[in-house]
Amino acid sequence: MRLSVRTLGMETTDAIRDHVERRVRFAVGRFGDRLEEVSVRLGDANGPRGGTDKTCRLVATLGGTGQVVVEDADADLYVAVDRATNRLGRAVARAVERRRESSPRRGLAWPSFRPALAPRDPAFGTE
Numbered sequence: 001m002r003l004s005v006r007t008l009g010m011e012t013t014d015a016i017r018d019h020v021e022r023r024v025r026f027a028v029g030r031f032g033d034r035l036e037e038v039s040v041r042l043g044d045a046n047g048p049r050g051g052t053d054k055t056c057r058l059v060a061t062l063g064g065t066g067q068v069v070v071e072d073a074d075a076d077l078y079v080a081v082d083r084a085t086n087r088l089g090r091a092v093a094r095a096v097e098r099r100r101e102s103s104p105r106r107g108l109a110w111p112s113f114r115p116a117l118a119p120r121d122p123a124f125g126t127e
Contacts, residue, residue, distance in 0.1 A: 001028070001035040008043035010054075016042070020056075020081055027089035028060060034096055036061045038088075042077065056084040060092055068095050 005012070005020055024038050038060045045053040054077040060068045068091045072084040 001032045002037040003040070004037065005040045005042065008041060010042065010044040012042060016077060016081075019078060020085075023081055023085040024058070024088070027085040028092050031092050031096060034063055035092070036063050042081075045073075054080050056080040058084050058088045060088060062092070062095060062099075066095075068092050 003021060003024060005017055020040050020042070024040065028035060028038065038058060041055075041057040041059075043055045043057070045055060053073065054075065055071060055073045056077070057071040058069070060070075062068065068088065070084050070088045070091055072080045072087065074080040074083070
């Protein structure tokens with residue numbers, strides 16, 4: 001799984017980049033073999049004016065099934081990242097489960113052990 005972090009209208013520190021990477025890997029690490037890329041976009045809509053404007057947008061690209069997009073905003077960028085990554089983990093889990101349920105191979109994981117129709121013979125214990 002590739003992870004890319006970009007920013008819009010603000011500078012990021014190594015601390016926020018490390019925090020984002022840790023939170024994303026914790027939230028979706030168990031789906032690493034099914035995820036191609038997670039793109040993180042951090043932004044500050046109001047700039048120096050402040051307010052609830054720090055945004056975290058996460059786009060997870062699932063192998064062959066599309067994308068899962070989650071976005072959150074808060075006055076504190078760390079809180080926005082935490083909430084967005086939590087939501088991403090749940091959304092990816094739902095997408096993977098939906099894919100598993102709609103798979104054409106569903107139900108074929110275990111071989112069918114239906115016995116072949118035996119001729120009615122006393123040696124087989126059937127009459």
